[in-house]
Amino acid sequence: MSVHDELRSVQRCLDDLTRSVGRLEQQLGSGGLDMRRVRTDTEHLRESVAILREAASSPAAIARPDLVTIPDTPYDDSLWIDTDDEGLGARDRRAP
16 A cells, blocks of 8 residues: 555544544543543654655655665764773773
8 A cells, every 4th residue: 555545544544543532531421630641642653644744755755765864984083082981981990
């Protein structure tokens, strides 16, 4: 499935969730902390899906980021002169 198909599927599920939460709210009342939390979480999910839709529709979402090549050659040892070997202590002292 494409990203847009997946987003449509998520949106349908979210719409079903919103309807179910609304029915629960009618039966249980909306004043309880638990019900308010479920309603708020549902609204946050709706906002998050909207953000994903916007990101997926932008041209930058399709382009892959530039890859950075990491060379296999060892680093220059002079970069590490003023540091301790992590976990081993200072160079002039013994490890515990």
